[in-house]
Amino acid sequence: MHLTRQEKEMATGKYGAGVEKCMDILVKFGETFGAERLIEIASAHTMPNEPVELLKEMTDGAEQIQAFTTLHSMMSGFSPHQWRKMGIPETFALAEASDFEQRQKIYRRLGFYQTYTCLPMLVGNLPRKGDCVSWIGSGAQLMVNSLIGARNNRDGTLINLASAITGRSPLLGLFLDENRYADIVVELKGLDPLQLSATDLGAVGYYVGGKAQDKNIVINGLPKSLRIDQLKYLMAPLSTSGAVSICHIVGVTPEALTLEQALGRRKASDVLHVGYKEIEATKALYGGNGPIDMVVLGCPHCTVPELREIAALLERKRIGSHQRLWVGIPYQMYYLAEKMGYVQIVEKAGGVIASSCMATVPDAPIPDGVKKIATNSFKAAHYITRLTKGKVSVSIQDMPSCIQAITGKTI
Amino acid sequence: MKLKGRAINSGQVQAEAVTFDAPFSFIGDFDPNTGEIHVEGPSLSKKNLANKILVCPSGKGGTIAPFIAYRAKQKGTAPVGILCNKADPVLCESALAIDIPILDSFEKDILTYIKDGTIVTIDHESVEIRG
Numbered sequence: 001m002h003l004t005r006q007e008k009e010m011a012t013g014k015y016g017a018g019v020e021k022c023m024d025i026l027v028k029f030g031e032t033f034g035a036e037r038l039i040e041i042a043s044a045h046t047m048p049n050e051p052v053e054l055l056k057e058m059t060d061g062a063e064q065i066q067a068f069t070t071l072h073s074m075m076s077g078f079s080p081h082q083w084r085k086m087g088i089p090e091t092f093a094l095a096e097a098s099d100f101e102q103r104q105k106i107y108r109r110l111g112f113y114q115t116y117t118c119l120p121m122l123v124g125n126l127p128r129k130g131d132c133v134s135w136i137g138s139g140a141q142l143m144v145n146s147l148i149g150a151r152n153n154r155d156g157t158l159i160n161l162a163s164a165i166t167g168r169s170p171l172l173g174l175f176l177d178e179n180r181y182a183d184i185v186v187e188l189k190g191l192d193p194l195q196l197s198a199t200d201l202g203a204v205g206y207y208v209g210g211k212a213q214d215k216n217i218v219i220n221g222l223p224k225s226l227r228i229d230q231l232k233y234l235m236a237p238l239s240t241s242g243a244v245s246i247c248h249i250v251g252v253t254p255e256a257l258t259l260e261q262a263l264g265r266r267k268a269s270d271v272l273h274v275g276y277k278e279i280e281a282t283k284a285l286y287g288g289n290g291p292i293d294m295v296v297l298g299c300p301h302c303t304v305p306e307l308r309e310i311a312a313l314l315e316r317k318r319i320g321s322h323q324r325l326w327v328g329i330p331y332q333m334y335y336l337a338e339k340m341g342y343v344q345i346v347e348k349a350g351g352v353i354a355s356s357c358m359a360t361v362p363d364a365p366i367p368d369g370v371k372k373i374a375t376n377s378f379k380a381a382h383y384i385t386r387l388t389k390g391k392v393s394v395s396i397q398d399m400p401s402c403i404q405a406i407t408g409k410t411i
Numbered sequence: 412m413k414l415k416g417r418a419i420n421s422g423q424v425q426a427e428a429v430t431f432d433a434p435f436s437f438i439g440d441f442d443p444n445t446g447e448i449h450v451e452g453p454s455l456s457k458k459n460l461a462n463k464i465l466v467c468p469s470g471k472g473g474t475i476a477p478f479i480a481y482r483a484k485q486k487g488t489a490p491v492g493i494l495c496n497k498a499d500p501v502l503c504e505s506a507l508a509i510d511i512p513i514l515d516s517f518e519k520d521i522l523t524y525i526k527d528g529t530i531v532t533i534d535h536e537s538v539e540i541r542g
Contacts, residue, residue: 025507032419032503051481054508136474158477158504243472 001030001170002037010166016061022162029159030170039171042131042150044069044164045120045140046112047157052102058165059110066167070113070120072137073301074100077326077361079354086326086352087367112164116355117330118300119232121148124332129254132175134163138239139232139300139379146235146247147228149254151175154245174245180255181264182218182248184211189275193222196279199376199398201234203282204274206378209242211272218248218262226252229303236300237378240359286381286396292405293370296384298328299358299377304337306399310351311342313400317407319350324367325406327351328358349407362387374402414517414524416494418536419503422512424492425532428525429458431467435495437480437505438473446488464492464533466525470502477501477508484509492533494521514538 003011011023026038044067059065079086080100083093107114115123118137121144127133129149135141136157144152153173155163163169173179186208196204208217217238226234231249238244248256256262297310307329319325327346329337334353337343346353359380366388373394375381381394397405431440431448441448446461470476483489493506493513506513512533524540525531532539 025504028420028507029500029503032417032498033500047475047478049475050478051485053485054478054481138474154474154500156474156477156501156504158508159500160474 001027001035003027007038007168018058018060018062019166022058022165025158025162026166026168026170030172033170033172035170035172037171038168039132039175040167041067041134041163041169042127043067043125043133044160045072045125045133045135045137046161046164047072047075047136048103048116049075050103050157050161052099055103055106058161059106062110062165064111065165067134067164068113068125069111069164070115070123070125071107072140073116073118073328073355073357075357075360077354077356077358077365079356082352082354086354087324088365089368092364115330115332118357119143119330122303122333123330132169134160134169136160138243139236142235142239142245142247143232145174145245146249146253147231151180154243178264180246181216181266182246182262183215183269184217185259185263185268185271186217186219187271187273188219188221189273191275193226197398198230198233199283199396200279201230202237202376202378203279205234205237206241206382207274207278207282208272209238209240209244212238212242212244214243214245215269216246216248217244218250218256218259220250220259222249222252224252229306232300233377237382240379240382283396286378286385286394288393288395290372292323292372292374292395294324294326294367294373295402295406296326296358296361296373296375296377296380297399297402298326299375299380302327302329302333304333304340304342307333307337307342307346308340309399310403311345313403314345314349314351314407317349319406320408322369323406324370325351326358327353328356329353331355359383360387363389363391366392374405376402412524412540414538414540415536416514416538417516419498419513419515420506420510421535422492423534424464424512425530426462426464426491428466428527428529428531429460429463429490430522430525430527431465432522433467434469434471434499435465435467435502436471436473437476437483441479441483443479443483443486443488446483458527460490461488463490464494464531465490466494466521468522469495469497470499470505473501477504480505481508492531494525494531494533494538496521
């Protein structure tokens with residue numbers, strides 16, 4: 001692999017043992033998968049759960065990291081500030097909190113931005129079309145590629161961290177034009193997209209992801225007026241039931257002004273049709289009636305308009321004494337929503353708002369007595385069902401029904 | 412018998428082989444607390460990867476797998492080498508996270524040469540098989 005003079009110095013220890021280790025990892029990885037050189041990345045987004053010792057090894061001797069780097073949501077639903085209110089068992093929380101303290105010191109010193117969200121583009125990590133980046137989080141990876149048109153590979157956590165520290169990533173995969181075109185066309189049949197709820201859009205994504213697996217897709221027939229909080233419900237499940245990295249939307253996303261452009265003027269390898277029948281069958285995968293113990297919203301993290309909607313649904317209501325509401329939202333949005341008065345309404349009703357990941361919740365942090373969860377997110381339903389190994393069942397409902405299931409009394 | 416592969420991360424190690432006949436991930440297929448791997452079907456003996464050489468066709472997703480491999484190494488439950496037919500990015504990253512030798516691209520399917528318990532010696536791009 002060809003390295004610049006500065007990269008050679010980085011690889012031979014001039015910038016410290018940590019950078020040397022990172023470069024060793026990037027070069028070995030790049031050579032294995034055919035990269036001819038490294039490329040400077042515009043930004044990084046890393047996972048705040050690296051083993052503390054590994055983080056120390058990889059940053060040994062560094063004064064600051066080289067890429068502008070934001071941090072992903074805290075995994076397993078854990079929030080260092082809200083865990084008591086969330087009902088997370090103490091044994092689980094104290095172990096997590098200790099690692100968090102140690103990492104936080106390193107993050108502060110080296111300049112990792114402690115955003116703790118799966119939507120870094122909403123809090124200032126906003127690359128431009130064509131920029132190469134290294135972002136973690138399957139939903140964020142898909143959205144930065146598709147909605148922003150920046151270029152991101154499906155890096156694992158090690159290459160991602162090494163890229164953030166060095167500001168470089170091997171030039172391969174989705175950084176290259178030829179790998180960014182769509183293979184599969186998704187056509188909506190008999191649907192009025194403006195009438196689809198966020199949950200319906202999630203069902204489209206979950207259905208298509210399962211069929212498309214790791215292929216790039218392009219969706220035809222969606223209106224430009226869909227907001228980002230709707231598009232995230234469509235996109236996140238694509239990399240949950242499948243491993244889709246790019247979802248172009250004709251006339252909406254930057255690399256898909258036309259269907260022909262999205263396909264790179266090639267013929268599609270397959271065409272998928274999605275209608276109401278597919279949406280209903282997909283929603284039925286997470287069905288079931290019965291009382292709800294907990295509602296999980298904010299997967300991907302809520303925007304402020306969504307928190308306003310939740311607050312409106314909770315106004316003058318109280319969540320049942322044995323029921324819970326967890327809402328995932330980035331810190332920055334929390335303060336904004338607090339200024340606007342929405343946070344107070346949700347908290348007064350008994351809900352908890354946290355800057356943590358609402359999808360990757362295994363049974364350990366789930367409060368005792370919670371057997372049935374409702375959510376409007378297919379991604380959360382998918383992961384919580386699997387991670388709790390059958391101890392908790394999850395039903396998909398739209399946001400008003402979720403809130404209704406845990407609020408009876410009006411005050 | 413000696414085989415030649417591509418050394419993705421080069422090194423020298425000798426250990427018993429543990430085979431896994433599907434694409435492997437440190438998430439889902441592996442318990443970092445014990446080193447055990449989850450084998451499909453009614454298996455009488457549980458397989459344990461601790462200080463062994465993993466032999467598998469390839470790897471699969473789970474972007475956080477390199478961190479799980481690292482935790483396993485801290486607990487002493489990680490493998491000491493990986494031989495596979497074709498390394499996928501995340502399996503490659505997992506080996507690099509714990510700096511163990513990983514080789515791929517052998518002339519034939521590596522699983523036809525190596526059984527559980529075979530003593531394997533990795534010496535950079537060469538692999539020697541005994542027993």
